[in-house]
Amino acid sequence: MPQATIYSVAIAAGVSLATVSRVLNNPEKVKEDTRERVLKVIKELGYRPNVIARGLASRKTTTVGVVISDITRASVSEMLGGISDIALNYQYSIKIFAIHEDMDVIDSVQKIVSEQVDGILYLNDELSDKRVLDVKRILDQNNIPYVFANVVTEDEQTPVVSIDYEKAGYELTKELIADHRKDIYLLSTARRYTVNEKKEAGYIRAMEEATLEPKIFRTSGDTTVNRQHFSSFFADKKVDAAIGVRDSIAVSFMNIAVQNGREVPKDIAIAGFQNTKYATLSRPMLTSLDIPVYDIGAVSMRLLTKLMNDQEVENIRISLPHFIVKRESTN
Numbered sequence: 514m515p516q517a518t519i520y521s522v523a524i525a526a527g528v529s530l531a532t533v534s535r536v537l538n539n540p541e542k543v544k545e546d547t548r549e550r551v552l553k554v555i556k557e558l559g560y561r562p563n564v565i566a567r568g569l570a571s572r573k574t575t576t577v578g579v580v581i582s583d584i585t586r587a588s589v590s591e592m593l594g595g596i597s598d599i600a601l602n603y604q605y606s607i608k609i610f611a612i613h614e615d616m617d618v619i620d621s622v623q624k625i626v627s628e629q630v631d632g633i634l635y636l637n638d639e640l641s642d643k644r645v646l647d648v649k650r651i652l653d654q655n656n657i658p659y660v661f662a663n664v665v666t667e668d669e670q671t672p673v674v675s676i677d678y679e680k681a682g683y684e685l686t687k688e689l690i691a692d693h694r695k696d697i698y699l700l701s702t703a704r705r706y707t708v709n710e711k712k713e714a715g716y717i718r719a720m721e722e723a724t725l726e727p728k729i730f731r732t733s734g735d736t737t738v739n740r741q742h743f744s745s746f747f748a749d750k751k752v753d754a755a756i757g758v759r760d761s762i763a764v765s766f767m768n769i770a771v772q773n774g775r776e777v778p779k780d781i782a783i784a785g786f787q788n789t790k791y792a793t794l795s796r797p798m799l800t801s802l803d804i805p806v807y808d809i810g811a812v813s814m815r816l817l818t819k820l821m822n823d824q825e826v827e828n829i830r831i832s833l834p835h836f837i838v839k840r841e842s843t844n
Contacts, residue, residue, distance in 0.1 A: 517558035517559055517560035518560070519533050519534070519560070521558060521560070522551065522554050522555055522558060522560050525554045525557075525558065526550050526551045526553075526554040527550075528547060528550075528551060532547065532551065533551055536548050536551045536552065536555075575604065575605055575606060575631065576605065576606045576607075576608050576628075576629075576630050576631060577596075577600060577605050577606070577607055577608070577630060577631060577632050577633070577634060577814070577817065578608050578610055578625050578628060578630035578632070578633045578634070579593065579596060579607055579608065579609050579610065579633075579634045579636060580610050580611075580612055580622075580625065580633060580634065580635045580636060580637065581593075581609060581610070581611055581612075581636045581637065582611070582612060582613060582614065582636070582637040582639060583611075583613070584609070584611065587760075587787075587789035587790050587791065588663075588787050588789055588804070588806045589636060591789075591806045591807050591810070592636060592662060592663065592806045592807065592809055592810035593607075593609075593636075593810060594807055594810065595806070595807040595808060595809065595810025595811035595812075595813075595814070596634060596662075596810040596811065596813065596814045598811060599810075599811045599814035599815050599818070600814055603814075603818050605631070605814075605818070608628065608630060610625050610628075612637065614639070614704075618644060618647065618648065619647055619648075619651065622648050622651050622652070623651060626651065626652070626655045626657060630657070631657075631658070631821050632657060632658040632659060632660075632817045632818075632820065632821045633652060633657055633658075633659040633660075633817075634659070634660055634662055634810075634813055634814065634817055635648060635659060635660070635661045635662065635664065636662045636663060636664075636810075637664065638663045638664055638665075638706075638708045639704070639706045639708070640661075640664055640666075640706055640707065641705065641706050641707055642665075642666050642667055642668070642707050645661060645664060645666040645668065645671060645707075646666070646668060646671075649668070649671055658817060658820035658821045659672065659817070659820075660672040660673070660674060660813045660814075660816050660817045660820070661673045661674075661675075661813075662674050662675070662809050662810060662813035663675050663708075663804070663806065663809050664707070664708070665678060665707040665708050665711055666707065669830065670829075671829075671830075672816060672817075672820065672829040672830070673829070673830050673831070674809050674812045674813040674816060674831045674833065675708075675809065675831075675832060675833070676804055676805070676809075676832060676833050676834070676835045677711075677832050677835070678708055678711035678712050678715070679711040679712070679714045679715040679718075680715060680835075681712065681715060681786070681802050681804075681835050682699075682711065682712035682713065682714065682715025682716045682719075682756075683715035683716070683718050683719045684715070684719075684802075684837065685715075685716075685756055685784055685786075685802050685837060686699075686715065686716045686719035686720060686756065687719050688784070688800075688837060688839075688843070689754045689756070689782055689784065689843065690719060690720075690723045690725070692754075692782060692843065692844050694753045694754035694782055695725055695753060696728070696751045696752050696753045696754070697720065697725065697728070697752075697753070697754040697755065697756065698728045698729070698730050698750075698752050698754070698755045698756070699712070699713060699716045699727070699728070699729045699730070699755075699756050699758070700730050700732060700739075700755055700756065700757040700758065700762050700763065700766055701713055701729050701730070701731055701732075701758045702731060702732065702733065702734055702758060702762075703731040703732060703733060709758050712758050712786065713729060716729075716756065728752075730742075730746070732762065734759055734761065734762060736761055736762075736765045739762060739765050739766070740765055740768075740769060743765065743766050743769040743770075744769060746766075746769065747769075747770070747773040747775070752781060753780070753781055753782070754781060754782040754783070754784075754843075755770075755781065755782075755783050755784075756783075756784050756785070756786075757783070757784070757785045757786065758785075758786050759785060759786055759787060760785035760786065760787050760788065760789045760791040760792045760799060760801055761785075761789075761791050762785070763783055763784060763785030763786075763799055763801075763842075764785070764791050764792075764794075764795040764799060766783065767783045767795060767797075767799070767842065768795075770783070777797055777841075777842050778797070778841070778842055778843050778844050782800075782842065782843040782844060783799065783800070783842045783843070784799065784800040784801060784802070784837075784842065784843055785799050785800070785801040785802070786801065786802045786804065787801065787802070787803075787804050787806070788801040788802065788803035788804065788838050789801075792838070792840065793840075795842070797840065797841035797842050798840040798841050798842065799840055799842045800837065800838065800839050800840045800841075800842050800843040801837075801838050801840070802835060802836075802837055802838075803835060803836050803837070803838050804835055805833050805834070805835065808833055809833060812831060812833065816829070816831065
């Protein structure tokens, strides 16, 4: 049996091609009895609209561009899961674009714009506030709806879905202070960006409130690099607790601590951020600040669909809840 086409639907329903197209793309513009007749024929014939044809008719591609920095990160892949689930519900296709650290962000975003996507989700949590505004300017100039997922910016007009990273850093540090730890290091990144700056601000506030000295050790998110940094860490530093701004950094540090004769958590308590698979694979298992990355992806995609369809949005800056998952690396 030949596949049904929009032409066969129009003939069977006794309407024009334009009417069938309106039923598919703008059903509210078609009289109810006509709409029901066309939908009945579509169901009877088993007609499946061609996504590309629908995009041409509505001047939309039904495609969302998702910008990432590193798909190998556990948090990124989980966030993509939330995005794809919601995109499927709304019949959007996903197109992934990678903008690595060494690439020109502005030039890369302009190339993505030329792909004629309906909207853009920007997932890179390693952006500075200035870089967020640069990306925002390009997208605004091209009238492309967008949402920054798991990104922090002070700009009140930028659609963002994230958590309160300063509060998270504060609460995680307070947990270690409550365990009578005094020499608490924050293991952050050498490269500065807004998300980690917020974590650092929360850590510093908690330490200063407890009249303890904040100690930030800057390293790399690349474990092959930070292992070398940590190898000499215990030679000249007094430390009884540490917080990694990523689980991978915390676990890397914990491995070196154990190699240097430190017992976890008796001698040193260690915690991380993101609650990724690394937290449960480590031994002892890692206490971690749970960031709901799947939900961030799903909520970001839902917000973007509203913006793409000019629906009313009460709040374009959404902060999702977080919590601490306590495991064996802390008391």
